Amino acid sequence: MFNAYLGMIILYCLKQINGERTIYSVYHLLKGKKSSQTIQDAYLFNITVLFQAFSFITRTEFDQTVLNCAKQGMLEETVSQHYILTKKGSDWLAQELDAKPIPLSLNGWKNHHLTDLFWERLSILIQVCSNLLHHETKYIPVQKRKETLFWLKGYLSAYGKNRAELAEQLHAQLTACLELNKESDPSVIVLRLSGHNRAGLTRVQAAMQLGTDLGYYHLQFLGFIHYVLDLIKREPDQYRLLYPLITDLHKELPLTKSTARTFELINEGRSLLEIAAIRKLKQSTIEDHIVEMALNIEEFDISRYVDIDKQMVIQKAAELTSSKQLKQIRKYASAADYFEIRLVMAKLGGHIWT
Incomplete structure (x- = not known):
C-alpha cells in the first residue's frame, strides 16, 4: 500500500463500522467534516479519537487506499461503497495494531x-x-x-x-x-x-x-x-x-457554528419549529443540530424532545439488536420516529454496545 499505516487506520474504521455505513463515512471522519451525521457515527462506532486525524487526505488518495486494500484481499464489498473486512484483513489489522497501536492519548x-x-x-x-x-x-x-x-x-x-x-x-x-x-x-x-x-x-x-x-x-x-x-x-x-x-480556546463548546446558533435559540426557549422558521432552515436540519448537542453537551436534556418512557423503549430496542442502523432499531421501537431514535442513541453514544 502507498501508506501502510493510513491503510491500517482505514481498515480499523471499516471494521468498527462493519458495513453499516459507506466508506465515505470514514473519509469524512478522517477529514474532520463537521456534520451531525459524521459526528454521530463517530460516537456510535467508537471512533471519535480519529476525528480529523488525517485532515490532509485527498479523496483520490482515500479511494486508492481502499482499492489497494480490496485488491490485496483485505476488504470485501457487500453492496456499493459498503465494505467489510475479510479474515486476511482482520488478521493483518490485528498484527499491525499490535506493532504500531493507535496512540492512547489521541482524541x-x-x-x-x-x-x-x-x-x-x-x-x-x-x-x-x-x-x-x-x-x-x-x-x-x-x-x-x-x-x-x-x-x-x-x-x-x-x-x-x-x-x-x-x-x-x-x-x-x-x-x-x-x-x-x-x-x-x-x-x-x-x-x-x-x-x-x-x-x-x-x-x-x-x-x-x-x-x-x-x-x-x-x-x-x-x-x-x-x-x-x-x-x-x-x-x-x-x-x-x-x-x-489555550486559555481562550478550550472552554468553547465543540459545536459547529450553525449548531451553536441553534443552541442559543434553544436556550431562549424557542421550539424546534420556531427555530426552523427563524433560521430559514429545514426542520430536519434543526433536528441534526439537536442530535449534535446531545452528543457533545453532557448536561443537555433530551426529555424535551423524547419523553422518558419512550427513551427506555428505544434503549431496550437498541439492546435487542447488534446493528446501529436506525431502521433495525425501529423494528423494536415502532412508536418512535427516526429523530427520537437518533437523539436517544446520541445521548447513549456508543456505550450501549460496549
Missing part, C-alpha cells in the same frame, strides 16, 4: 478545535524565545497568521521584559510534559520545532529522519499534542506558561 473530537492553534502558538513562541536569548532579531517566523502573531505579542507583554527567565521556565515546563508521556518519543515534536539557527523539519522530513511511515509519524505527533493539551488543561497551575496558549 480527535475532543481536541480537534485546539490542535492546530496550539501548535501554531507553541512553535512560534519557542522560535521567538530561542532567538531572543541569542539577541537575534532577523529570522523568518514559522507562523505568519496575523491572529497568531497578535496573540504572541500579548503573551510576551504579559510576561514582562525578563525574556531569559521566560525561556528557561518555558523550556522546563515543556520538557516536563514531554517526559511524562512514556508512550511516544519526544522527537516527534522536537524535530518540528525551530529556534536560533535551527529550522524545524516538515512532517515528511521528520518521518524520514525517524525512519517511519508518514501516517504513523503523523498520528504519533497528533497523539503527543493531545497528550500535552490534556495535561495542561488538567493541571493549569503546574504549567502556567503553557496553559495561556
